[in-house]
Amino acid sequence: MTAYSDEATSLAGDRQVYAPCGFYKGCRVAIKKVDKQRIDLTRPLLLELKKMKDLEHDHLARFYGACVDPPHCCFLTEYCPKGSLQDILESDTMKLDWMFKVSLMHDIVRGMHYLHGTDLKSHGALKSSNCVVDSRFVLKITDFGLHELRTPEKDTRAHSFWTREFFNERCSLTWIIHVYDY
Numbered sequence: 416m417t418a419y420s421d422e423a424t425s426l427a428g429d430r431q432v433y434a435p436c437g438f439y440k441g442c443r444v445a446i447k448k449v450d451k452q453r454i455d456l457t458r459p460l461l462l463e464l465k466k467m468k469d470l471e472h473d474h475l476a477r478f479y480g481a482c483v484d485p486p487h488c489c490f491l492t493e494y495c496p497k498g499s500l501q502d503i504l505e506s507d508t509m510k511l512d513w514m515f516k517v518s519l520m521h522d523i524v525r526g527m528h529y530l531h532g533t534d535l536k537s538h539g540a541l542k543s544s545n546c547v548v549d550s551r552f553v554l555k556i557t558d559f560g561l562h563e564l565r566t567p568e569k570d571t572r573a574h575s576f577w578t579r580e581f582f583n584e585r586c587s588l589t590w591i592i593h594v595y596d597y
């Protein structure tokens with residue numbers, strides 16, 4: 416894997432968002448840092464990594480793998496050049512007409528429907544910054560699974576909705592919570 420830059424997403428005239436990315440086997444990938452001193456490759460973790468790699472759907476960002484060597488622990492996922500739904504919603508220059516909004520909603524529903532039918536069963540952190548948009552304006556859901564390796568949310572700007580946080584504290588995640596999530 417070649418890590419090459421923090422690429423600015425193409426929202427001309429807006430705040431620029433820099434996403435670390437690189438190349439892995441000829442594909443451009445998004446690099447998500449994992450804030451862990453060490454990662455124990457237990458059997459359940461290896462199984463989950465395998466399941467994640469096997470997932471394939473038009474509305475899920477491809478999971479390419481993880482680097483578990485500290486201090487460079489990270490996940491590699493499909494890189495989507497238009498940035499996240501959060502970036503698009505916060506953009507002053509990008510006008511969303513109803514056709515585009517419906518198409519984005521449709522993509523989320525299709526992606527989540529597929530995810531709920533897999534062994535992962537739930538996303539766990541569905542929010543606008545975890546929905547990324549590719550060069551053809553197709554929305555793909557990212558950052559699913561591997562909950563034990565993810566750092567708890569610290570960003571109050573994150574657009575997650577009260578229902579997920581409310582339920583997280585009280586019971587385990589199920590697909591029903593996602594229905595309220597979006």
Ligand SMILES: Nc1nc2c(ncn2[C@@H]2O[C@H](COP(=O)(O)OP(=O)(O)OP(=O)(O)O)[C@@H](O)[C@H]2O)c(=O)[nH]1
Pocket residue numbers: 424432433434445447493494495496497498499501502540544545547557558567568569570573
């Ligand atoms: N262009 C592009 N930007 C991305 C991609 N993935 C993430 N980003 C950018 O990185 C921002 C932050 O994403 P994350 O690093 O997942 O952080 P977060 O979702 O805000 O927070 P946590 O997931 O809770 O850590 C997004 O809003 C995007 O601007 C991608 O595939 N392509």
